Amino acid sequence: MRVSLSLLIGGFLLALMLIAAAVPDWFAPFDPLVFDFEALSAPPSGDHWFGTDQFGRDVLSRTIHASRIDLQIAVFCVIFPLVLGGAIGLLVGWYGGVVDAIFGRLVDLVVTFPFLVLVIFFVAVLGPGLVNVYIAVTCVGWVPYAKLMRAEVLVQAQSDYVAAGRVLGYRMPRIVLRHILPNAARPVLVYAVTDMALAILLGSSLGYLGLGAQPPTAEWGVLIADGKNFFTTAPWMALFPGVAIVLAGLGFSLTGDGLADLLAVKR
Amino acid sequence: MNRGTWLLGRLAQIVPTFVMIGVAVFVLARLLPGDQVSAMLGERASDDTIARMQAQLGLDRSVFVQLLDFLAAAVRGNFGDSMSLRLPVLQVIAERLPVTLALMAIAVVLALSIALPLAFVAALNANRWPDMLIRTIFQIGLSSPVFYIGLLLLTVFAAGLRWFPVGGYGDDWGEHLYHLFLPGLTLSFSFAAVVMRNLRAGILAVLTAEYVDFARAKGLSAGVVLGRHVLRNALIATVTLVGLHVGALLGGAVITETVFAVPGVGRLMIDSILARDYPVIQALTLVLAILVSLAFLLTDLVQMWLDPRVGR
Numbered sequence: 001m002r003v004s005l006s007l008l009i010g011g012f013l014l015a016l017m018l019i020a021a022a023v024p025d026w027f028a029p030f031d032p033l034v035f036d037f038e039a040l041s042a043p044p045s046g047d048h049w050f051g052t053d054q055f056g057r058d059v060l061s062r063t064i065h066a067s068r069i070d071l072q073i074a075v076f077c078v079i080f081p082l083v084l085g086g087a088i089g090l091l092v093g094w095y096g097g098v099v100d101a102i103f104g105r106l107v108d109l110v111v112t113f114p115f116l117v118l119v120i121f122f123v124a125v126l127g128p129g130l131v132n133v134y135i136a137v138t139c140v141g142w143v144p145y146a147k148l149m150r151a152e153v154l155v156q157a158q159s160d161y162v163a164a165g166r167v168l169g170y171r172m173p174r175i176v177l178r179h180i181l182p183n184a185a186r187p188v189l190v191y192a193v194t195d196m197a198l199a200i201l202l203g204s205s206l207g208y209l210g211l212g213a214q215p216p217t218a219e220w221g222v223l224i225a226d227g228k229n230f231f232t233t234a235p236w237m238a239l240f241p242g243v244a245i246v247l248a249g250l251g252f253s254l255t256g257d258g259l260a261d262l263l264a265v266k267r
Numbered sequence: 268m269n270r271g272t273w274l275l276g277r278l279a280q281i282v283p284t285f286v287m288i289g290v291a292v293f294v295l296a297r298l299l300p301g302d303q304v305s306a307m308l309g310e311r312a313s314d315d316t317i318a319r320m321q322a323q324l325g326l327d328r329s330v331f332v333q334l335l336d337f338l339a340a341a342v343r344g345n346f347g348d349s350m351s352l353r354l355p356v357l358q359v360i361a362e363r364l365p366v367t368l369a370l371m372a373i374a375v376v377l378a379l380s381i382a383l384p385l386a387f388v389a390a391l392n393a394n395r396w397p398d399m400l401i402r403t404i405f406q407i408g409l410s411s412p413v414f415y416i417g418l419l420l421l422t423v424f425a426a427g428l429r430w431f432p433v434g435g436y437g438d439d440w441g442e443h444l445y446h447l448f449l450p451g452l453t454l455s456f457s458f459a460a461v462v463m464r465n466l467r468a469g470i471l472a473v474l475t476a477e478y479v480d481f482a483r484a485k486g487l488s489a490g491v492v493l494g495r496h497v498l499r500n501a502l503i504a505t506v507t508l509v510g511l512h513v514g515a516l517l518g519g520a521v522i523t524e525t526v527f528a529v530p531g532v533g534r535l536m537i538d539s540i541l542a543r544d545y546p547v548i549q550a551l552t553l554v555l556a557i558l559v560s561l562a563f564l565l566t567d568l569v570q571m572w573l574d575p576r577v578g579r
Binding site for chain 1: 410415514517539540552560
């Protein structure tokens with residue numbers, strides 16, 4: 001067991017994001033929604049560290065407040081696929097046979113669809129917005145979790161404690177949920193942390209394309225989409241929210257790497 | 268099993284895959300909530316108009332008949348007409364697909380030219396400062412969204428320095444290359460990071476393999492060992508990676524083409540969604556999935572050609 005540098009840096013970045021999301025008003029110097037017509041598209045200064053946007057809204061405050069939405073995206077875009085995929089993986093790994101064969105064909109089929117294209121297809125049919133993004137990501141993103149969980153269950157099912165459970169006459173739900181699940185969960189959870197980095201990238205990309213969070217919600221991708229038309233005249237509008245995305249992405253991926261080392265999970 | 272049989276078997280697999288993709292797209296388009304017809308006609312359409320449109324699209328028949336019709340039409344390449352562009356869907360897609368393929372090819376070439384040398388530098392200096400530096404830069408690259416990288420490159424090199432055009436595609440091959448360079452570079456970063464990571468690990472693994480020790484022991488120079496043994500194995504792994512990554516590159520192309528206003532299928536996808544042009548969205552999803560499965564097939568074939576162990 002060693003706490004690596006990546007875990008320290010990643011944990012620090014995540015802690016920053018968590019605090020910003022929990023109590024944005026402690027850090028945001030201005031109300032993120034209030035227009036200031038005295039300072040339209042003002043460059044970074046002592047008052048507005050990150051400058052202001054075309055309506056005079058403080059970019060630093062909007063970036064801080066957006067962390068709440070993006071953190072929500074990171075969590076929801078992972079937790080729903082994790083639960084659905086985990087449950088499918090548990091059942092497929094436990095029952096095997098025909099169920100496993102069908103699962104294999106289904107996975108082969110899903111991976112032929114480009115992930116982002118399939119998510120966009122779902123959002124196109126369901127309509128733009130964060131709730132529909134979560135539905136789309138759940139329908140598409142459960143596959144890696146199911147594959148991971150299935151592989152773990154196959155290994156755990158061979159172990160003596162499962163055989164002992166069977167001899168004691170425990171039923172399937174008890175063996176699977178109380179005995180196999182706690183032992184099989186570790187690699188799945190480590191993967192989930194790394195996956196949150198991808199979820200932030202996905203959520204902000206959809207926000208940028210106009211398919212995710214809808215304005216005036218402050219979300220990093222939406223902020224960048226707002227600022228892109230002013231990129232040559234007021235680059236700070238899009239620049240700083242982008243830095244926030246990179247730092248958040250780094251936070252999750254470094255933490256994921258660090259946890260994988262710490263818990264000795266092979267990837 | 269000999270290689271001929273393996274090859275035939277692998278080629279034959281593609282037919283059921285195509286059928287499954289077609290069924291999946293059909294089922295998704297019908298199963299998801301949201302009524303296509305009222306979405307296309309708008310909320311004020313009368314029931315009469317909706318019924319006529321449904322009959323025109325064949326939506327009043329049984330689902331199974333619709334499915335067979337859809338598959339039969341798809342095989343003939345007949346996906347109906349685009350509602351926003353008033354052109355056959357197939358023609359619209361056929362015009363734009365080459366643009367996206369060219370963009371992806373440029374991205375792959377750039378990614379490999381960035382990642383291959385850096386992976387060697389990193390692996391040969393494992394855990395010393397050049398390795399640390401390269402890995403840190405790529406870690407940051409992996410955490411940066413494609414649209415943000417694109418906007419930065421666009422602002423600095425196109426709008427600022429005016430080295431490259433701000434968008435578009437140009438009229439001949441030279442102009443295409445010139446227009447697609449920045450978008451290609453944008454798209455290449457995350458893939459270069461993946462290739463670098465895998466290649467570095469692969470080279471490190473090969474360097475400690477027994478056959479490399481043996482090659483050194485029999486007196487081969489370091490250069491020959493690296494070229495003949497290390498590079499060859501590293502390349503096989505990289506080819507697989509390119510094949511597996513085609514889907515992710517297509518997804519990245521959707522975003523890159525939107526940022527740089529490149530007239531490819533990615534931008535077509537986003538435009539069609541905003542215009543609620545369902546026939547195009549449906550056909551594009553189908554075509555892109557078929558493209559990915561063809562890429563998987565091609566990967567297997569190239570692997571068989573490069574690696575004598577495959578198919579034996």
